[in-house]
Amino acid sequence: MAEPLIELRGVTKRFPGMTALDAIDFRIAPAEILCLAGENGSGKSTLIKIVSGVYAYDEGELLIDGAPVSGFSPRAAIAAGVQVIYQDFSLFPSLTVAENLAMGRLLSENRRLVAPAECQRLGAEALARLDVTMDLDARVGSLSTADRQIVAIARALMSRTRLLIMDEPTTALTGREVERLFAIVREIKAKGIAVLFVSHKMREMLEISERICVFRNGRKVEEGPTAEFTEGRITRAMTGQDIGQERYVWSGDIAAEPRLSVRALGVGERVHDVSFDLRAGEIVGLSGLLGSGRTELALALFGMEPGHRGEVRMDGAPLKLETVQQAVEAGIAYVPEDRLSEGLFMTQSIARNMVASAIDRVTHGPFLSDGEATALAERTVADMRIATTDVDKQVGKLSGGNQQRVIIGRWLLTGPRVLILNGPTVGVDIGSKAEIHRRIRDLAVKDGLAVLMISDDVPELLQNCNRILLMHRGAIEADLDPRGLEEDDIHTRLKTLR
Amino acid sequence: MDRLKTLLRRSETAVFVIVVLIMVLIGAINPAFWQADNLFNLLRANVIIGIMALSVLTVMISGGIDVSFPAFAAAAMYLTVLAMEATGYQGVVLPFIGATLIGLVCGLFNAVFISTFRMIPLIVTLGSASVVRGLLLGLVGTSIVNIDRMPPALIAFGRSSLDIGGAKLSAMVFVYLGLAVLVWLFLTRTMTGRSIFAYGDDAESAKRVGFNTRRTVYVAYGLAGALAGFAGLLHSSMIWLANPRDFVGYELDVIAAVVLGGASIFGGRGSVLGTVLGVFLLVLIKNSLIIMRIDNTWQGVVVGCVIVLATALTAWRDRKAAA
Numbered sequence: 001m002a003e004p005l006i007e008l009r010g011v012t013k014r015f016p017g018m019t020a021l022d023a024i025d026f027r028i029a030p031a032e033i034l035c036l037a038g039e040n041g042s043g044k045s046t047l048i049k050i051v052s053g054v055y056a057y058d059e060g061e062l063l064i065d066g067a068p069v070s071g072f073s074p075r076a077a078i079a080a081g082v083q084v085i086y087q088d089f090s091l092f093p094s095l096t097v098a099e100n101l102a103m104g105r106l107l108s109e110n111r112r113l114v115a116p117a118e119c120q121r122l123g124a125e126a127l128a129r130l131d132v133t134m135d136l137d138a139r140v141g142s143l144s145t146a147d148r149q150i151v152a153i154a155r156a157l158m159s160r161t162r163l164l165i166m167d168e169p170t171t172a173l174t175g176r177e178v179e180r181l182f183a184i185v186r187e188i189k190a191k192g193i194a195v196l197f198v199s200h201k202m203r204e205m206l207e208i209s210e211r212i213c214v215f216r217n218g219r220k221v222e223e224g225p226t227a228e229f230t231e232g233r234i235t236r237a238m239t240g241q242d243i244g245q246e247r248y249v250w251s252g253d254i255a256a257e258p259r260l261s262v263r264a265l266g267v268g269e270r271v272h273d274v275s276f277d278l279r280a281g282e283i284v285g286l287s288g289l290l291g292s293g294r295t296e297l298a299l300a301l302f303g304m305e306p307g308h309r310g311e312v313r314m315d316g317a318p319l320k321l322e323t324v325q326q327a328v329e330a331g332i333a334y335v336p337e338d339r340l341s342e343g344l345f346m347t348q349s350i351a352r353n354m355v356a357s358a359i360d361r362v363t364h365g366p367f368l369s370d371g372e373a374t375a376l377a378e379r380t381v382a383d384m385r386i387a388t389t390d391v392d393k394q395v396g397k398l399s400g401g402n403q404q405r406v407i408i409g410r411w412l413l414t415g416p417r418v419l420i421l422n423g424p425t426v427g428v429d430i431g432s433k434a435e436i437h438r439r440i441r442d443l444a445v446k447d448g449l450a451v452l453m454i455s456d457d458v459p460e461l462l463q464n465c466n467r468i469l470l471m472h473r474g475a476i477e478a479d480l481d482p483r484g485l486e487e488d489d490i491h492t493r494l495k496t497l498r
Numbered sequence: 499m500d501r502l503k504t505l506l507r508r509s510e511t512a513v514f515v516i517v518v519l520i521m522v523l524i525g526a527i528n529p530a531f532w533q534a535d536n537l538f539n540l541l542r543a544n545v546i547i548g549i550m551a552l553s554v555l556t557v558m559i560s561g562g563i564d565v566s567f568p569a570f571a572a573a574a575m576y577l578t579v580l581a582m583e584a585t586g587y588q589g590v591v592l593p594f595i596g597a598t599l600i601g602l603v604c605g606l607f608n609a610v611f612i613s614t615f616r617m618i619p620l621i622v623t624l625g626s627a628s629v630v631r632g633l634l635l636g637l638v639g640t641s642i643v644n645i646d647r648m649p650p651a652l653i654a655f656g657r658s659s660l661d662i663g664g665a666k667l668s669a670m671v672f673v674y675l676g677l678a679v680l681v682w683l684f685l686t687r688t689m690t691g692r693s694i695f696a697y698g699d700d701a702e703s704a705k706r707v708g709f710n711t712r713r714t715v716y717v718a719y720g721l722a723g724a725l726a727g728f729a730g731l732l733h734s735s736m737i738w739l740a741n742p743r744d745f746v747g748y749e750l751d752v753i754a755a756v757v758l759g760g761a762s763i764f765g766g767r768g769s770v771l772g773t774v775l776g777v778f779l780l781v782l783i784k785n786s787l788i789i790m791r792i793d794n795t796w797q798g799v800v801v802g803c804v805i806v807l808a809t810a811l812t813a814w815r816d817r818k819a820a821a
Contacts, residue, residue: 090703092696094766099692106689107708114687 003066005163005194006051006082013046014016020046022218023060028163031192033185035205035226036370038215039238039429040399044198045182047215051196052084053077061449081162085169089152093141098123100140108159126154129191130184146177153184157193164188165196170204171427174290175456175494182208188268200429202231203487214238224285231459239431247482248441250466252281255314259450260332260418262301265310270296271474274310278418280448282438285461285482286488287454288471289497294454295337297471298420301452303327303336314417326492328357331417335407335424337454346396350388351377353395353406358413380409395426401425410438419443422454433458437464458490472497509760509812513775517782526787531789534665540785542668546733548777549751551759553682553725555773558756559685559696560718561765562619566608566627567752568745570723571730573634574600578731579740580638582649590655590735597731598724604630606716607722613715622757634742643740656735671734675774677725682770684721694718698765750798753781754805762812780804 004027013021021043028034038044049055050062053074062069064080091100097113102122106114123136132150140148151168156164166185170178170197185195185208199205205226212229214222214237222237258277265274271293278284288294300308303321312319319330327334336343345353353363354377363374377391385404388398395406404424411419423435424440441464443449455461461468462482470478470493476496480490518562525531550567557564574719575598604626611622643654659666693714696704705711734740759776761768783804787797 088703090700090706092699092766094695094699095692103692103696104707111689114689114692116687312627360521 003030003064004028004063005032006068006080007063007170008047008050009058009061010052011061011062013050013055013057019218021057024220025217026213026220028194028195028196030049031189032163033189033195033197033208033210035209035212036196036198036215037202037205037212037234037238039431040401041217042215043218043391044215045167046218048084048167048196048198048422051077052082052162052165071076076160081160083156083159083161083163083318084165085152085156085167087146087167087171089142091148091152091155094139096137097134097143097151098136100151101126101158104155104406105158115185123156127160129157130154131187132184144177145172146174149173149181150184153188154390156187161193163194163196165198168200168427169197170199175491176289178204182407200427201457202234205229205234206231216240216375231246232311235430238429239434247462248283248444248464250279250282250293250444252279254279256280258313259315260301260452261313261316263311263313265297265308265312267293267296267300267305267474269474271300271308274471274474274476275489276469276476278452279451281444282467283444283453283465285453285455285460285465285468286471287468287494289457289494290496292471293472293474295422296474298334298422298452298454301327301418301420302332328414331415332420333357333411333414333418334418334420335404335411335422337422337426341472344403345394347394349392350381350386350395350398350406351391354380354391354410354413357410362414376413380413382440383412384409399429399432401428401436404428405439406433406438408439416449418450418452419454420454423457424453424455425457425460429448433460440464458487461488462490470494470497509815510769510772510775512773512780513759515689517775517779520779520782520786524782524789528789531664534663538662538665538667538671540781542736544777545668545670545674545736545746547752547755547781548730548774549677549725549729549732550748551679551755551773551777552770553722553729554752554756555759555761555770556681556685556694556718556725557619557770558761558763559698559765559768560694561682562712562718563753563763564608564611564623564719564722565618565749565753566604566623566630566750567629567633567722567726567729569627570601570604570726571733571748572742572745573604573630573730574598574727575734575744576634576638576643576740576742577728579643579734580648582594582652583643583647588612588649588651590651593649593652594731597727599727602720602724603729603732604727605719605721608723609716609719612719613712638742640742642742643734645738648734648738648740652707652731652735653738656732656738658727668736670732673732677728678770678774681721681725685770690714690717695766707735750801750805751780751784751803754808757805758808759813760812763809 006028008024008026010023010025011021012019012023024047026047036044036047046055047412050057053072053076062072096146098119102119105122120136127134130150130153132145140151169181173181188195203334206229209226212224212226212234213220216238256279259280260278263275266272274297286294296305301312301321303324303326306322312321314330321327338452351374355373362369362376374391380389386402386405395403398406427434428436434495440451444451453461455467462485465482468480468482469476478493512754530536550571553567554564555632577600578593578597587593607624608622611617612619631715647800656670658669660669685694696709697711697714701711739821756773758779759772761773783800787800
């Protein structure tokens with residue numbers, strides 16, 4: 001193996017009450033694409049922060065090009081060629097693409113004035129390095145997430161970068177954008193720059209990386225060339241246990257009256273003539289590229305697209321879905337895509353979040369019974385296996401997986417008959433994900449809940465759904481039986497839809 | 499084609515179109531509107547509100563809000579005029595520098611609290627406005643300096659004008675437009691100016707990229723104070739009067755004008771051109787209300803409605819852009 005670019009030897013980092021990293025040996029070679037896998041709290045982020053100089057370590061050694069370094073700081077890391085792209089990209093939406101790109105360089109040169117022509121030149125250079133074209137005068141705020149990410153990458157590569165660290169870079173991207181990102185990552189590697197990739201998504205890790213390092217509880221548990229890994233092996237290493245991969249089988253009566261029957265539903269220009277049935281106990285997957293109309297369809301079913309066309313029936317009875325209230329009263333529950341902005345009151349307690357949709361169950365006349373709310377919340381916390389005992393805790397302090405369980409738990413309190421989940425496990429780690437899947441299956445089997453699961457995560461759909469609908473340009477393109485289908489079959493189908 | 503589209507989508511274009519429409523409308527009702535005298539008067543009425551709007555614009559881009567500028571303007575104006583009267587000084591350059599410096603110091607006072615103690619700008623500037631006004635009236639005095647006591651040099655400066663086709667255009671209009679160009683150059687062509695936008699967008703990221711954000715805050719509020727101080731003295735030289743209780747209620751007009759010009763109260767967004775147009779629109783509306791003999795008290799109603807409508811429009815536009 002080539003001389004490592006950066007090497008950690010026996011590095012330990014302690015925080016009050018916990019050891020975040022325990023005697024870690026870690027190395028990354030020039031032009032290597034390394035994937036860092038691990039659940040939340042496994043030590044991945046701490047490792048990134050040590051390599052980028054944000055955290056000082058308590059024990060061990062850090063070597064750059066084989067020479068030990070002491071007093072590593074963010075500035076020293078940048079000088080050594082380490083650049084981090086954070087999940088929020090740290091871009092300025094009001095400034096133009098050219099300015100965003102040029103700003104770092106101008107700052108490092110202690111410039112006082114900004115010449116638009118020079119920004120243009122620096123920006124064009126930076127984009128040319130990645131072989132992408134973009135309107136340099138566009139404001140970054142008007143770009144898509146994928147384009148913003150490219151701006152962030154281009155900016156990071158403007159200095160003498162030797163190692164680019166990307167924290168969960170694919171979370172907000174669609175399949176096609178992920179491919180573009182990977183092409184860029186390979187381009188970067190071809191220039192001799194190492195890339196450290198942090199991801200939750202196995203498929204992506206296996207596709208892009210050359211080596212995988214798996215962390216669990218602050219220790220490196222597995223490491224090796226990607227060719228030696230399978231999804232199962234990574235999962236096992238990450239969670240320390242086998243997670244069931246058996247698929248969901250629906251054994252209901254196909255001739256029975258459907259729970260939810262959608263006929264010729266249309267929303268503006270974005271959804272046309274969509275018809276499908278959802279039977280009790282079914283978990284139906286819904287996938288499609290971003291902009292396929294799947295979210296609009298879900299919103300229409302939840303009463304958030306007043307003025308939609310077509311007919312929706314619940315157990316044979318026609319529904320009026322012009323407001324959210326009507327949808328909730330009809331027994332439809334919706335767990336939104338972006339739980340941060342659409343679902344949870346982050347600064348409020350778990351209990352208050354839980355009863356927010358089921359407020360009638362804990363009120364007497366105009367009064368809210370705190371005791372009943374707490375009792376109800378505690379039952380749901382236990383039921384959803386949320387990792388806390390304190391229902392007064394702020395929801396914002398829970399992990400992503402637990403937050404998602406709070407939302408799902410909240411909707412279950414309303415006694416729904418149809419549950420619509422939009423990206424139920426986005427940003428949730430594997431252990432939590434399996435727990436959420438288990439719970440959803442339980443609800444379908446035991447309570448006969450009909451579930452519509454919208455997701456980009458193909459393995460998730462294959463594993464949990466008894467039918468998968470593919471949407472494209474506002475219409476349902478295919479109704480697939482996942483039995484006998486593999487991930488690649490679905491990916492191929494999605495690709496042909498472009 | 500794309501260029502045309504972005505041009506049409508800019509809020510400056512919208513404000514400009516509205517300005518033209520209102521002018522055509524008023525001109526149709528009363529053709530006297532188009533007389534040079536009236537138009538020049540209208541421009542003259544832009545000067546003070548305009549300079550103050552530039553001050554508020556800087557702060558708003560940084561993501562803050564400033565309601566202390568009327569108090570700073572009053573203090574800078576009154577102190578300078580009193581000093582001129584006491585010493586019998588006959589120049590104008592030094593007094594304007596003095597007034598600007600007084601404003602600057604007041605503005606930096608805001609910045610200390612906002613930057614060091616991370617306080618909310620609205621609260622800080624409300625407080626500093628009250629303190630400055632209180633000190634001025636309590637320690638310095640409450641008597642109005644009338645035309646008989648006003649320094650003649652100031653009056654002469656305020657009266658200077660250009661003769662264009664028989665009508666007189668106040669030279670102060672050029673002072674205002676010159677300042678607008680300077681502020682525009684500062685905001686768009688200097689790193690510190692761009693750092694104000696970056697800070698208003700995302701303070702944390704600005705720090706991460708390497709901006710000295712503490713300095714950014716000092717510059718934004720310092721500049722705002724300096725402009726307010728300058729505007730204060732200019733005002734008294736234009737009306738030949740120095741009243742320590744002046745500028746009460748200017749906050750609303752000026753903030754309305756800046757918001758009308760497309761600046762976002764959440765920071766990061768705003769332009770000098772938009773602000774200049776916004777000021778012109780606001781002055782035009784108030785002016786036409788007077789021409790149409792609408793009672794003074796109703797002007798407040800109109801200005802309030804303008805703020806709410808303009809903010810609603812920008813919010814609606816932002817939501818559409820996000821969707």
